[in-house]
Amino acid sequence: MATINLAINGRPRTVEADPQISLLTVLRENLDLIGTKYGCGEGQCGACTVLIDGRAQRSCITRAETVGQKQITTIEGPAHGERLHPVQEAFLEEDALQCGYCTPGMIMSVVALLNRNHHPTQSEIIDSLNGNICRCGAYSRIISAVQKAATSLAKSEIGTGARQ
Amino acid sequence: MTGDHIVGVSVPRKEGRDKVTGRAQYVDDLTLPGMLFGATVRSQVPRSKIGKITFGPGIAWDEFIVVTARDIPGKNVIALIANDQPCLADGVVNHPEEPILLLAHSDRHLLPQAVAAVSIEYDQLPALFTVEQSETRSEVIWGSDNIFKSYLVEKGDVDGIWKKADYIVEGEYKTGAQEQLYIENNGMIASFDAQQGMTVWGSLQCPFYVHKALMALCNLTADKVRVVQMETGGAFGGKEEYPSMIAAHAALLAIKCGRPVKIIYDRLEDMAATTKRHPSRTRHRTALSKDGRILGGEIELTIDGGAYVTLSPVVLSRATIHAGGAYYWPNVRITAKAVATNAPPHGAFRGFGAPQSLFALERHMDRIAQVVGLSPVEIRKRNFLQPGQMTTTEQTVREPLDLVRLLDRALELSDYHAKKQRFAKENELGTSRKGIGIAAFLHGAGFTGSGERNLSSVVGVEGCADGTIKVLVSSTEFGQGTKTVLCQIAAETLGLPYENVEIAQADTDQVPNSGPTVASRTVMVVGKLVQSAALGIKQTLMGSGLLGDSYSAEQFRSACRTQVAAHGQFRSWARYEAPADVFWDDDKYRGEAYAAFAWAVYVAEATVDMTTYNVSVDDFLALQEVGKVLHPVLARGQIAGGVAQGIGYTLYEKVIWQNGRMQNGQMTNYIMPTSADLPVVRVFFEEMGNVHGAFGAKGIGELPMDGPAPAIVNAVEDALKVPFDSIPLLPEDVFEALLAKREPQSVGGVR
Ligand code: FES
Ligand code: FES
Numbered sequence A: 001m002a003t004i005n006l007a008i009n010g011r012p013r014t015v016e017a018d019p020q021i022s023l024l025t026v027l028r029e030n031l032d033l034i035g036t037k038y039g040c041g042e043g044q045c046g047a048c049t050v051l052i053d054g055r056a057q058r059s060c061i062t063r064a065e066t067v068g069q070k071q072i073t074t075i076e077g078p079a080h081g082e083r084l085h086p087v088q089e090a091f092l093e094e095d096a097l098q099c100g101y102c103t104p105g106m107i108m109s110v111v112a113l114l115n116r117n118h119h120p121t122q123s124e125i126i127d128s129l130n131g132n133i134c135r136c137g138a139y140s141r142i143i144s145a146v147q148k149a150a151t152s153l154a155k156s157e158i159g160t161g162a163r164q
Numbered sequence B: 001m002t003g004d005h006i007v008g009v010s011v012p013r014k015e016g017r018d019k020v021t022g023r024a025q026y027v028d029d030l031t032l033p034g035m036l037f038g039a040t041v042r043s044q045v046p047r048s049k050i051g052k053i054t055f056g057p058g059i060a061w062d063e064f065i066v067v068t069a070r071d072i073p074g075k076n077v078i079a080l081i082a083n084d085q086p087c088l089a090d091g092v093v094n095h096p097e098e099p100i101l102l103l104a105h106s107d108r109h110l111l112p113q114a115v116a117a118v119s120i121e122y123d124q125l126p127a128l129f130t131v132e133q134s135e136t137r138s139e140v141i142w143g144s145d146n147i148f149k150s151y152l153v154e155k156g157d158v159d160g161i162w163k164k165a166d167y168i169v170e171g172e173y174k175t176g177a178q179e180q181l182y183i184e185n186n187g188m189i190a191s192f193d194a195q196q197g198m199t200v201w202g203s204l205q206c207p208f209y210v211h212k213a214l215m216a217l218c219n220l221t222a223d224k225v226r227v228v229q230m231e232t233g234g235a236f237g238g239k240e241e242y243p244s245m246i247a248a249h250a251a252l253l254a255i256k257c258g259r260p261v262k263i264i265y266d267r268l269e270d271m272a273a274t275t276k277r278h279p280s281r282t283r284h285r286t287a288l289s290k291d292g293r294i295l296g297g298e299i300e301l302t303i304d305g306g307a308y309v310t311l312s313p314v315v316l317s318r319a320t321i322h323a324g325g326a327y328y329w330p331n332v333r334i335t336a337k338a339v340a341t342n343a344p345p346h347g348a349f350r351g352f353g354a355p356q357s358l359f360a361l362e363r364h365m366d367r368i369a370q371v372v373g374l375s376p377v378e379i380r381k382r383n384f385l386q387p388g389q390m391t392t393t394e395q396t397v398r399e400p401l402d403l404v405r406l407l408d409r410a411l412e413l414s415d416y417h418a419k420k421q422r423f424a425k426e427n428e429l430g431t432s433r434k435g436i437g438i439a440a441f442l443h444g445a446g447f448t449g450s451g452e453r454n455l456s457s458v459v460g461v462e463g464c465a466d467g468t469i470k471v472l473v474s475s476t477e478f479g480q481g482t483k484t485v486l487c488q489i490a491a492e493t494l495g496l497p498y499e500n501v502e503i504a505q506a507d508t509d510q511v512p513n514s515g516p517t518v519a520s521r522t523v524m525v526v527g528k529l530v531q532s533a534a535l536g537i538k539q540t541l542m543g544s545g546l547l548g549d550s551y552s553a554e555q556f557r558s559a560c561r562t563q564v565a566a567h568g569q570f571r572s573w574a575r576y577e578a579p580a581d582v583f584w585d586d587d588k589y590r591g592e593a594y595a596a597f598a599w600a601v602y603v604a605e606a607t608v609d610m611t612t613y614n615v616s617v618d619d620f621l622a623l624q625e626v627g628k629v630l631h632p633v634l635a636r637g638q639i640a641g642g643v644a645q646g647i648g649y650t651l652y653e654k655v656i657w658q659n660g661r662m663q664n665g666q667m668t669n670y671i672m673p674t675s676a677d678l679p680v681v682r683v684f685f686e687e688m689g690n691v692h693g694a695f696g697a698k699g700i701g702e703l704p705m706d707g708p709a710p711a712i713v714n715a716v717e718d719a720l721k722v723p724f725d726s727i728p729l730l731p732e733d734v735f736e737a738l739l740a741k742r743e744p745q746s747v748g749g750v751r
Helices: A023-030 A086-094 A103-116 A122-128 A139-155 A158-163 B016-021 B108-117 B131-136 B207-218 B242-257 B267-273 B312-322 B354-372 B376-383 B403-414 B416-426 B451-455 B482-494 B522-543 B553-567 B632-651 B708-720 B731-740 B745-749
Strands: A002-008 A011-017 A049-052 A055-058 A071-073 B036-042 B048-055 B065-067 B099-105 B118-124 B147-155 B167-175 B187-193 B197-202 B225-229 B261-264 B280-288 B294-306 B332-340 B432-445 B458-463 B469-472 B501-503 B570-575 B596-609 B615-625 B681-685
Touching: A002 A023, A011 A023, A049 A103, A055 A103, A086 A103, A086 A139, A086 B016, A103 A122, A103 A139, A103 B016, A122 A139, A139 B632, B036 B108, B036 B242, B036 B267, B048 B099, B065 B242, B099 B108, B099 B118, B099 B242, B108 B118, B131 B294, B131 B332, B147 B312, B167 B354, B187 B242, B197 B207, B197 B242, B207 B225, B207 B242, B242 B261, B280 B354, B294 B312, B294 B354, B312 B332, B312 B354, B312 B432, B354 B376, B354 B432, B354 B708, B376 B403, B376 B432, B403 B416, B403 B432, B403 B596, B403 B615, B403 B681, B416 B432, B416 B708, B432 B708, B458 B522, B458 B553, B469 B482, B469 B522, B482 B501, B482 B522, B522 B553, B522 B570, B553 B570, B596 B708, B615 B632, B615 B708, B632 B681, B632 B708, B708 B731
Parallel strands: A002 A071, B036 B261, B197 B225, B294 B332, B469 B501, B615 B681
Antiparallel strands: A002 A011, A049 A055, A049 A071, B036 B099, B048 B118, B065 B099, B147 B332, B167 B280, B187 B197, B187 B261, B280 B294, B432 B596, B458 B469, B458 B570, B596 B615
16 A cells, blocks of 8 residues: 555545556545546546646556646536536537546546647547547537637636636 | 427537536446445356356455355346346356356455456357357257247248349348447446345446346345436447346345445456347348349348347347338348357347348349449439338338438438549549448337337326426436437427426336337337326316416416425326337238338448558438437437447447457457547438327437448449448458459349
């Protein structure tokens, strides 16, 4: 067992866990942050995507111990109370989801994309979502949602705050 | 009344907010106090007697709960159709993933080593792995002849037509297995209490299938079994019958240890052990007149059912009824069978047999066109079913069907003719070849034949104490939009805002049995019942004078509140009744196979890279007639999603088998298309004025799985002038075929 200190959604969290343990397991089993999903455990589906220092990473293949110094954001992070993040709003408005199981990971990938690229082209969007599988096949609505979110982030003053 | 329509409008998805915030609760997100975790020890061999079982060293076995077949309180079966599949193997195994014993522990991370430490001695028996091996009966592995089920459909006089034929065209077509690959793996939690009975929570499509299976397995009465559907992360048929197995396992462990037990499959176990689409082989022999009209034909269809019956008879039924497609067959004989092999049972997957037989047929139509010397368009137009004609099962087409118009519209929208010409010209140069292909097809909505009558589904609508409305159904949401559309239907019927209607969680203690959520039946069949039950609510309120002929949402609310305050629980029920004119003969397999058919023409444009032999789909047009579209965004989503899975089925997804076991059961080596591989699917709807389901809606969910494979393979043939008759079609298959440069087989069949 090892003591692992983490910074998740802006809060310090400490867990006692096997040093080999994945970030995904820590989130779900130790911290009850169950919005992040397991789909494959081998970095292929993207359901477990979280932000690590603003970049989209697969938490299933990230050892928790290696990210102690970094800022981690999970799907529980972006909304402020009942006020959704513009990406979440856009997913709702475009109905960019069906079963919803890929959605948390998909949204985190999109947040990361829009953090680094405020006006992604269609092919940049497709590229950045290549690691997120949606078996329901909601891709075209997801792409529309990304475009919509980009526009609303650009328009809103708080957009920069939300980008964070 | 609000006066605004709700049906036909894309209202927000009921569970959308929970899904975008990560709050939606899937089964692995639920933790019960004192809960243990379960795991399954499976066979490692395809067919064998089971010998000694040893619990190896290095594991604290006294901390584990162990369950074997001996611990089953009731019958050792997963009750479904034939009741031949054991819950846990007892003495013999019939496929290499068959469950033998179960373990549980409070630390889920200790389970994999424990499973690996159980060793089982096997006394192996010869096994069968293909349809062809099963047909030889070199071993009898099921019943007396390895045949789970067979059907014979006969119309007219097939034997008499061959001598009248100007052309006889033959072909053999094959389709592979396909993994559903919902992103949420299968999972279940069970909790048992001698007083309360058994409760399970899980990722599932059909609560009452699980309910039935648990009653038989645990020897419990109906009121002592409760099944609750959690948010379900995709299903596509893959959570139709298999959840009964996992529920059974969790239930046995829960009974043994007296604590709740959760079983969640990891991706490897889910891919290896759960059901896949049935592999198939279809043979066509068709007699045609000089001018390309079908005089008649023989269709021989065989599907590989795996080791146990499970749903194969029903999958085979749908495959059989769809084998003649959207065409008029004056004479036809369809012989169909599902055979046993020593692989895990194949099962439900969107389309349910129809994608297999329609792939064969729509490839065969292109072959016929070549032999007869007509275009793929013309051969179809000359043979399309027309109003008043009868299908292969002698169901009369009563709707104002106009398939020629549907096809012409699809050709126009896809710019088919211009593209076909342009590609032919451009293909003479360059390092790639382009082609365009079509598929015209149908999909029956609802249960086959007498199925809906036997199900006799019930739906409830409740007027609640706060004046809102609640829909009570066991129909489940797994992404398709069940919750949203059924609420729309109730809201529209009652003239209330969509927000005033909610839907109950699919919990067998709380909702009636509205049947399984399969077969594209929810909107058409269940939706219609929601409509009648909702009308019952309105009539009661009007009858008791609480509501006038026209009312506002607020007046309705207050009427409803008054009703509940005065009389208590306020519910209205509707039960399915088969229309009087629906006739079906199960023995002869003749009659009204489905209450309604959806019709479609799909056009695919494909490019073959002549260096890598990679095939890509550049444009995909999906035009369909599905009756009234109740929610355009959801409906489009269903079509685009189905087409994406169809493209995977055609060009990417190959299950590699070795001795009955999937060899590539990982997302790294079972390849499916991602956003980068998929074209934008252009979805169009046509309405022909149908009167079947709620507000005229027909089924929609499965239809889009049927068309992509033949349309794409027809496009590849158009590009390369080489026929391909089996899917998946991978670059190596294209390469080999080009190498062989073989002549189209059908040339041999020309008279
Ligand atoms: S669970 Fe991490 S990528 Fe699939
Ligand atoms: S919404 Fe189901 S996997 Fe994406």
